[in-house]
Structure formats: structure tokens, C-alpha cells
Amino acid sequence: MANRRGILFWLGLVSLGAVGVAASDGDGDRNGTRSGWLTSRADVAPVTNATYGEECGSCHLAYQPGLLPAQAWTQVMDPAALADHYGDDASLTETLRAEIAGYLLAQAxxxxxxxxSRAFAVGFDAHAGTGLPRITERRYFERKHDDVPASLVTSNPDVGSFSQCNxxxxxxxxxxxxDSRIDIPGYGRWED
Ligand code: HEC
Ligand code: HEC
Structure with missing residues (x-):
């Protein structure tokens, strides 16, 4: 356990360095398409498919494909599931749906x-639960966020729910x- 935290700590430091450089170099890569060591230091691989970014980034952050395993994305991208998407209608034409599903599955x-990303896949059971799968219900997600009180999330008008990662x-x-880039509205930077 101590070992694992140590590794995550070092990964954090490396990412912090990458962010520092990225912030000072003009910052033109909205979709994260630029290759090279800066984007490779992200904690999960950035979104690289423009269609996905446009179609799935209008109501919430276009979640990186590496935040859910392939079986979960298959469930989310089912046509009937898109028509009843966590209470919203997120239906797509079959052409768009197939392109986006292919992208998500390949990068899951x-x-x-x-x-x-691998941590977000641990322990997923496609047959557990009745609703659509959620990133915010993955075991790793819950473990990482169990110190964050509801007063900063659901009863925080500037956040609303854990689904609003950004x-x-x-x-x-x-x-x-x-941790280096966490800044909760109305609370401030998160000191672990
Ligand atoms: C019309 C608005 C809308 C569009 C378009 C949309 N979503 Fe969503 N999505 C939502 C809402 C609302 C939620 C639930 C958010 C909440 O619980 O706060 C959600 C939740 C999610 C979640 C679960 C987040 C969590 O809580 O872990 C995933 C995954 C997701 N959407 C993927 C997608 C994908 C993939 C697409 C594109 C095919 C998409 N969304 C397009 C409205 C939308
Ligand atoms: C209300 C603010 C808030 C929201 C919304 C939120 N997080 Fe977090 N997240 C945190 C905090 C605070 C931590 C650090 C917890 C700690 O270290 O004790 C964290 C930690 C994490 C970590 C672990 C980082 C590390 O280096 O160990 C990941 C990964 C993560 N969040 C992903 C997400 C994703 C993906 C979403 C959206 C689906 C999300 N978070 C939504 C506040 C938030």
C-alpha cells in the first residue's frame, strides 16, 4: 500500500512538471491531438477524436475513453441506451454512433x-446493477473521492455532481x- 502511494506520488510530480511547461507554451491543443512528451504525461490519454469531442462534449466533459472499460462503453453506446442516457436523450445517427463507439472501444x-486507466477497469462487472455504468461508480473513483464531502459536490451550485470532473x-x-490541478469551486486547492 505504502509502495503504491509512493508510485502515484511520483507520477503526480512528473505530471506537474508537464503541466508547468504546457501552461507556458501557448497552449494551442484543445483536443489534445499534439503528440510528444507533454500529452503523454497526462494521467489518462487525452481525447483525440473530434467527432467524439463534439457529440459527447456538449452536456459534460468529453470523458476520456480510458475512464471506462470496453464493456461499459458498449453499454453506454447502445442505441436504446443513448435515447435514455442518464435521463437525457443523447441519440446519434447510426454513422456517428458507430464511429464514436469504435473510438471508445479501441481506447478503453x-x-x-x-x-x-487500468485502475478504472478493475473489478467492472457488466451484469451488476440496473442502470448505465458510471465512471463515478467505479471502485477506483469511489476510493479516490471518499474524502470529498457532499457539501462540496451535490450541494455546491458550481459543481452539481461528481460527473462534472472539470x-x-x-x-x-x-x-x-x-492533485496538482485540483481546485474546488468555493473551497480552493485540495491539499491531500
Ligand atoms: C443531451 C446531453 C448529453 C449528451 C449529448 C451526452 N450526455 Fe453523457 N450524460 C448526460 C447527463 C445529464 C449525464 C448524467 C450527469 C449526472 O449524473 O450529473 C451523463 C452522464 C454520462 C456518463 C456517466 C458519467 C458518470 O457519472 O460517471 C457517461 C460515461 C456519459 N455521459 C457518456 C456520454 C457519451 C459517450 C456521449 C456521446 C455519445 C454523451 N455522454 C453525450 C448528458 C449528455
Ligand atoms: C468536487 C470536486 C471533484 C469532482 C467533480 C471530481 N473530482 Fe476527482 N478528485 C477530487 C479530489 C479532491 C481528489 C483528490 C482526493 C485525495 O487525494 O484525497 C480527486 C482525485 C481524483 C483522481 C486521483 C488522482 C490521483 O493522482 O490520485 C482521479 C483519477 C480523479 N479524481 C478523476 C476524476 C474524474 C474522472 C472525475 C469526473 C468523472 C472527477 N475526478 C470528478 C475532486 C473532484
Missing amino acids: ADQASAPR ACHRGAAKGVYN
Whole structure:
């Protein structure tokens, strides 16, 4: 356990360095498409498919594919599930649906090399529960957020729910989730 925390700590430091450089170099890569060591230091691989970013980034952050395993994305991208998407209608034409599903499956958490992505895949059971799968209900997510009180989330008008990753993780759009970029509205920086 102590070992594991040590590794995450070092990963955090490396990412912190990457963010520092990225912030000072003009910052033109909204979709994270630029290759090279800066984006490779993200905690999970950034979104690289523009169609996905447009279609799935209008109501909430376009979640990185590496935040859910392939079986979970298959459930989310089912046509009937899109029509009743966590209470919203997120239906797509079949062409768009197929392109996005293909992208998500190829980059899913269980296919990814980033350690945090692999953590999001641990213990997923496609047959457990009745609703659609959630990133925010993954075991790793719950473990990482169990110190964050509801007063800062659901009863915080500037956050609303844990699904709004980018309300607190200022690097979320680039796949940066480590402690260095956490700033909770009305509370401030998170000191672990
Ligand atoms: C019309 C608005 C809308 C669109 C478009 C949309 N979503 Fe969502 N999505 C929602 C809402 C609302 C929630 C639930 C948020 C909450 O509980 O606070 C949600 C939740 C999610 C979650 C679960 C987040 C969690 O809590 O862990 C995933 C995964 C997700 N959406 C993926 C997608 C994908 C993939 C697409 C594109 C095919 C998409 N969404 C398009 C409205 C939308
Ligand atoms: C209300 C603010 C808030 C929201 C919303 C939120 N997080 Fe977090 N998250 C935190 C805090 C605070 C921590 C650090 C907890 C700690 O270290 O005790 C954290 C930690 C993490 C970590 C672990 C980082 C590390 O280096 O160990 C990951 C990964 C993460 N969050 C992903 C997400 C994702 C993905 C979403 C959206 C689905 C999300 N978070 C939504 C506040 C938030």
C-alpha cells in the first residue's frame, strides 16, 4: 500500500512538471491531438477524436475513453441506451454512433497503458446493477473521492455532481487528474 502511494506520488510530480511547461507554451491543443512528451504525461490519454469531442462534449466533459472499460462503453453506446442516457436523450445517427463507439472501444480503460486507466477497469462487472455504468461508480473513483464531502459536490451550485470532473480538475480536458490541478469551486486547492 505504502509502495503504491509512493508510485502515484511520483507520477503526480512528473505530471506537474508537464503541466508547468504546457501552461507556458501557448497552449494551442484543445483536443489534445499534439503528440510528444507533454500529452503523454497526462494521467489518462487525452481525447483525440473530434467527432467524439463534439457529440459527447456538449452536456459534460468529453470523458476520456480510458475512464471506462470496453464493456461499459458498449453499454453506454447502445442505441436504446443513448435515447435514455442518464435521463437525457443523447441519440446519434447510426454513422456517428458507430464511429464514436469504435473510438471508445479501441481506447478503453482495459486497452490503455496509463496506470490510472487500468485502475478504472478493475473489478467492472457488466451484469451488476440496473442502470448505465458510471465512471463515478467505479471502485477506483469511489476510493479516490471518499474524502470529498457532499457539501462540496451535490450541494455546491458550481459543481452539481461528481460527473462534472472539470469543475474541480482544472486539467481534466487534457486528461490531467492528479492533485496538482485540483481546485474546488468555493473551497480552493485540495491539499491531500
Ligand atoms: C443531451 C446531453 C448529453 C449528451 C449529448 C451526452 N450526455 Fe453523457 N450524460 C448526460 C447527463 C445529464 C449525464 C448524467 C450527469 C449526472 O449524473 O450529473 C451523463 C452522464 C454520462 C456518463 C456517466 C458519467 C458518470 O457519472 O460517471 C457517461 C460515461 C456519459 N455521459 C457518456 C456520454 C457519451 C459517450 C456521449 C456521446 C455519445 C454523451 N455522454 C453525450 C448528458 C449528455
Ligand atoms: C468536487 C470536486 C471533484 C469532482 C467533480 C471530481 N473530482 Fe476527482 N478528485 C477530487 C479530489 C479532491 C481528489 C483528490 C482526493 C485525495 O487525494 O484525497 C480527486 C482525485 C481524483 C483522481 C486521483 C488522482 C490521483 O493522482 O490520485 C482521479 C483519477 C480523479 N479524481 C478523476 C476524476 C474524474 C474522472 C472525475 C469526473 C468523472 C472527477 N475526478 C470528478 C475532486 C473532484
